Amino acid sequence: xxxxxxxxxxxxxxxxxxxxxxxxxxxxxxxxxxxxxxxxxxxxxxxxxxxxxxxxxxxxxxxxxxxxxxxxxxxxxxxxxxxxxxxxxxxxxxxxxxxxxxxxxxxxxxxxxxxxxxxxxxxxxxxxxxxxxxxxxxxxxxxxxxxxxxxxxxxxxxxxxxxxxxxxxxxxxxxxxxxxxxxxxxxxxxxxxxxxxxxxxxxxxxxxxxxxxxxxxxxxxxxxxxxxxxxxxxxxxxxxxxxxxxxxxxxxxxxxxxxxxxxxxxxxxxxxxxxxxxxxxxxxxxxxxxxxxxx
Amino acid sequence: xxxxxxxxxxxxxxxxxxxxxxxxxxxxxxxxxxxxxxxxxxxxxxxxxxxxxxxxxxxxxxxxxxxxxxxxxxxxxxxxxxxxxxxxxxxxxxxxxxxx
Numbered sequence: 001x002x003x004x005x006x007x008x009x010x011x012x013x014x015x016x017x018x019x020x021x022x023x024x025x026x027x028x029x030x031x032x033x034x035x036x037x038x039x040x041x042x043x044x045x046x047x048x049x050x051x052x053x054x055x056x057x058x059x060x061x062x063x064x065x066x067x068x069x070x071x072x073x074x075x076x077x078x079x080x081x082x083x084x085x086x087x088x089x090x091x092x093x094x095x096x097x098x099x100x101x102x103x104x105x106x107x108x109x110x111x112x113x114x115x116x117x118x119x120x121x122x123x124x125x126x127x128x129x130x131x132x133x134x135x136x137x138x139x140x141x142x143x144x145x146x147x148x149x150x151x152x153x154x155x156x157x158x159x160x161x162x163x164x165x166x167x168x169x170x171x172x173x174x175x176x177x178x179x180x181x182x183x184x185x186x187x188x189x190x191x192x193x194x195x196x197x198x199x200x201x202x203x204x205x206x207x208x209x210x211x212x213x214x215x216x217x218x219x220x221x222x223x224x225x226x227x228x229x230x231x232x233x234x235x236x237x238x239x240x241x242x243x244x245x246x247x248x249x250x251x252x253x254x255x256x257x258x259x260x261x262x263x264x265x266x267x268x269x270x271x272x273x274x275x276x277x278x279x280x281x282x283x284x285x286x287x288x289x290x291x292x293x294x295x
Numbered sequence: 296x297x298x299x300x301x302x303x304x305x306x307x308x309x310x311x312x313x314x315x316x317x318x319x320x321x322x323x324x325x326x327x328x329x330x331x332x333x334x335x336x337x338x339x340x341x342x343x344x345x346x347x348x349x350x351x352x353x354x355x356x357x358x359x360x361x362x363x364x365x366x367x368x369x370x371x372x373x374x375x376x377x378x379x380x381x382x383x384x385x386x387x388x389x390x391x392x393x394x395x
Contacts (some may be wrong), residue, residue: 240324240326241323241324242323242324242326242328242339243339245323245328245337245339246337246339249330249335249336249337252335255335256332256335259332260317260319260330260332263319263330263332263337264319267321267323267328270323271323
């Protein structure tokens with residue numbers, strides 16, 4: 001996993017404790033956008049400790065022509081072609097996916113889940129779910145309601161079972177962005193990049209975790225499974241912890257790699273948290289209900 | 296229960312099911328959660344399935360399990376046998392138990 005160390009090549013777009021990503025390209029707009037996309041939950045001071053193995057990835061982005069009509073971008077990583085993009089949108093989202101995946105892979109001793117995660121008043125909140133479940137939209141709503149944003153996609157837990165941030169801003173598909181921009185108009189000023197009307201909109205969350213929270217992590221004591229199937233369901237409803245265990249098992253990114261002891265961690269996580277279904281069909285009510293539980 | 300399931304458990308009714316090694320077991324609230332690291336999957340057992348699981352110790356035949364379950368719920372073994380067969384069938388298809 002350790003790539004060729006080529007410090008000095010390209011511009012840094014991600015400088016995280018577990019990984020460094022650089023881009024070597026003439027397209028300065030691309031460098032700027034990617035650096036902003038990966039500007040959440042970041043180091044600088046007070047981040048978690050650097051990992052023992054810290055790969056440096058260098059992406060080379062080139063195109064065969066300056067003719068905008070015919071431009072096709074080739075993206076290489078350490079001299080190996082990883083994809084080709086025919087539009088700017090494909091290029092940005094393709095690189096974002098690639099770097100996000102590599103960042104997740106670099107967190108080798110951490111337990112990772114497909115989940116939103118935020119913090120409020122010292123309460124760590126988890127919103128696990130598969131793609132389309134509503135975790136990004138719900139995470140965005142909570143973020144714009146003032147919750148400290150850790151992630152809308154990859155929740156990171158150390159061996160201490162404490163939550164830490166993942167270095168990527170909110171990424172909302174079109175339906176989710178429509179809801180957020182309508183309910184939180186200020187979010188329009190926080191757009192980092194939009195890949196078109198039907199694409200992904202990357203949005204800077206207003207509040208990030210403190211340096212202390214990022215370094216030492218936060219315990220999770222609330223887990224919400226987003227529900228969108230019944231408008232008449234209560235906004236918040238207690239659910240069985242075993243149901244949450246099942247969902248987290250399905251949404252884990254590296255449980256099998258870490259071994260059975262990681263599942264012990266998952267069980268501890270769920271045992272230590274209150275577990276609820278959250279009806280996100282009325283997002284404003286859902287946010288208020290979560291606020292009450294985190295006073 | 297399908298005919299196939301019924302046939303399968305009847306064929307083995309003289310044998311003893313036993314828990315597959317290396318399945319991790321946890322109690323979460325009132326349920327039992329099994330984690331199978333081979334398939335990275337979690338299985339949630341309600342209280343009845345949990346009892347059947349614990350009785351899959353390689354020493355109890357299927358009819359013994361039905362009798363024990365019947366005693367627990369104050370029912371005749373025959374009346375719980377189909378539940379036992381269904382639960383065992385699920386365990387077998389998920390490879391959580393095997394025939395000794």
